Amino acid sequence: MSQGKSTLSSPVKKNMVDQSTKTVRFLMAATALGIAQGFPNRYTCSTTRSAGMFVTSSMGGQTLRASTTECTIDASSVPSAGYTPGATYSITLNSNVARGLKIVSSTGSFTSGGASEGPNCRNVFPIQLSQAFSWTAPAAGSGTVTMQGFCGRSSGIFLTTATVSEMAASSPSLSPTTTLSPSLVTNAPTSGNRQCVVTGELNGVECKFDSSAGVSIEWAINSTHILMQNSAPTSGYVGVGWGKNMAPAFAVIGWCSGSGSNVQEYSISSRSVPGVQAQGSSELTSVSCTDQGGKTTVSYIRPLSTTTGTFSQSGSNDMILAHHTTDSLAPHAQSARVRAVVNFESGDSSEVNETDYVPAHSATMWLAFSFFMPMAIAAPMFFRDSKGYWFYVHVASNTIALLLLIAGFVLAFYVTENADERFEDRHGRLGLVLVILAVVQYIGGAMRPHKEKSGPQSTLRNVWRAGHVLLGLFVAIGGLVNVFLGLDADEDSDDIWFQLHIGWVAIVLGLGIIGFVVKQLCFNNGGSKDDIGLEAKQKTPAV
Template structure:
């Protein structure tokens, strides 16, 4: 008997739910509490009950004002078992229902949650106050929502109309923008709307904030994954990454321990209310996360450093640097601005190139015999100054790599670079302890100092080549690969230029001093003692050149 009654009650409930709210005509202005509305419903459901304590209506319209040319989100939230609802609007159009009875009247059933959001498209200017009429019900009663309306506000800002001639200037790219801002502008305790947003080109993030959670909708022009993180730079930050595959949303929070895919590790942050869409080359993921977890915290009132990126494939994969950005966003007020970070790879590369490809060879040339003879009183200072600058730039490049690069010593370029810098330190120390000319080991010191200097320069130029490929990811863009090839070509050209300068200086010195050039020395097979004698003759020539003679 009890089972029969339960089945009957369930059947009646399903009939009422499926029938309501279509049984009520779209005559919102005449809906009043206690009024007989329809004879198609059972018993008490024929008259409307007071829903002021059951139905809550909110809108993302700033200041409760609709604006011509804009769309607004209207959210209806109910309690208990009151689920289906019917919405009618006095002006404009409404979408988001499952059964429409016209552009101004829609039904939402069967309902599956206590909160439903509709999109309200504003009417033309001058339409005045717009009233919303809402019903909600269950198997026993139908409730009338309390009065809700939006007043007409100033029209949305329009760009000035410009008549473009055939020779008009190109379009201006607008800077990244954020939504309407203000204290608590993004707060929506029900997390049922997205009152705030920030955009940068094809990337857009929308959100709503409650006391303990934040709900995001992240959109990007891609058919792959999109991600939003919290931190000043990628390594060490936390990010929520998601993609849409076959209509199924895969959205998780990760710790970014490095730039490689294997260093992006899932953490235990609870991600709820996950959904996604992918259409027309655009992917959007929607999810809710706690403001604070045992791993990280998102400030509900202050400015948060945010990072974002996207890839071309579903699933975790690397991305070119052009598919990323950084911003500072206040998730409470909606204020946001894009931040430009220093490209530390460029700083490192430029510092090392200036050190080993410019100042170090300049110092070597300053110590050549011909330059010594021509700049008898200044060559030493030029040599020391150039080598000092080379050391400063090398130290700068090393500090940048250790501070900002992921695992800088795990590549051949990094390991070789550390070894070269150690040799550089030895060379600097050797220059500081330079013996006097009359010292017995002066000739050996000169041979070792020049040999180490030449070796250091050679290793430095080689490591610059290795550096051009050290930062490439798995999916570098073709234009980035082209840039790398261009830099390699320019570096080769620069080395050829240095070689030409060295040959010219050697020949000029040989002619001026009557010494054999480098090729002749090689052919004669001179031993170390002979080379030392040549160095002594070089010193003698430079010394006499100070007196105005060459012997």
């Protein structure tokens, strides 16, 4: 060990400068890529535009171009007979040129898909060639609805237009002021020997089940039909579904609103709103809905067997009971739903105890992506000269992160029991990609090419090192982003967790930038490693 103040040799300084240059180039390339993919600002929301019109707005001066195949609206979920007032349908905007998408309707409201720019306008950014939107039809008497889609690219904006008409005859008894029939019994027995089966007409409920989620169901049943009265402490929707899981299942969902009520049967193919499809011709009769004192109650008579689904009169039925605060279809919180098993003949009902795996999944994934991966990156970046200890910290941090990722990935299968739903959203798909890449990264690190003790490294070694660094950064940054997507997907997640993660990401990035700047300043100014608390000539493993 030399005494006194030592300076970095020229090769070492050159290597540090090269590494910093590569890092800056990588960040500049990533930034340029993001800008290149940016949506070309935005038009104001309007359905009065036409092809050939020159529009100057925040989207820039462009002549709207008529679309053939470049931009199309798929409204096939709306029955050919027309939309049912208050019903929700899936509308998809497709493009083969898009740098950004926008959809606008003359009336009605979009409740999900893209970013909201108002009740009847949605924007999609950045690049995405297809986007499904949930559109709630307007009140009765609104007539034909015009929808316009905009698909942008650098050479112009393509415009497409579609129209949907109103169904001539609406479902009976859907006025929000409709009250329940006086013959309905509101104090149905909830315990003891109950007889829920009646002969003849269904004139009142006989049995009742109160769930911990706040949803109550009351019913009476005969050989062909069931009379149900569902209520929940909400001014939004209340839903009762048949099925062990949210999907696949069939359900009756209803809400009352000032613009018209909606009580319909739905077929559910996924947890997302586009997967909840209203049935064109409802087989429900004696439909009514009230919203009084913060409590929504819907009542209807349903055949035991419909085109949507069949359930048992005498056996056990797996049920999903849920509610939400909105007067439209929207994902409900985990705390606002419950699974139950109901025997409609005997009245025997019980909740199914479920283990909530979401906290464990969230904790393991957060620790892996937000703590151990940044630590693994910081070790070789800032502490490469610390007697080789950086290498052991790097390996240990990556090993712990990978084990946590595997545990979190397994827990995700318990969070979403239905296999068709696990990777249907951005959070699930990105999570799957990141776990696969993390495994590849770990195996690649273990099988790294030999490092020469001195002199230039082999081409294979240099290629491996560049790939190892870039893939590691991608997985780590992607993990931080996916935490945000997971918090956004969890209806039970409080805003404080989102804010805390923003703060943590800011701390990690801030420390990284400060460390990088300080290190470069010290080395480029000719300072010694002793000046920053490091010894001059430390041995590092040949890795």
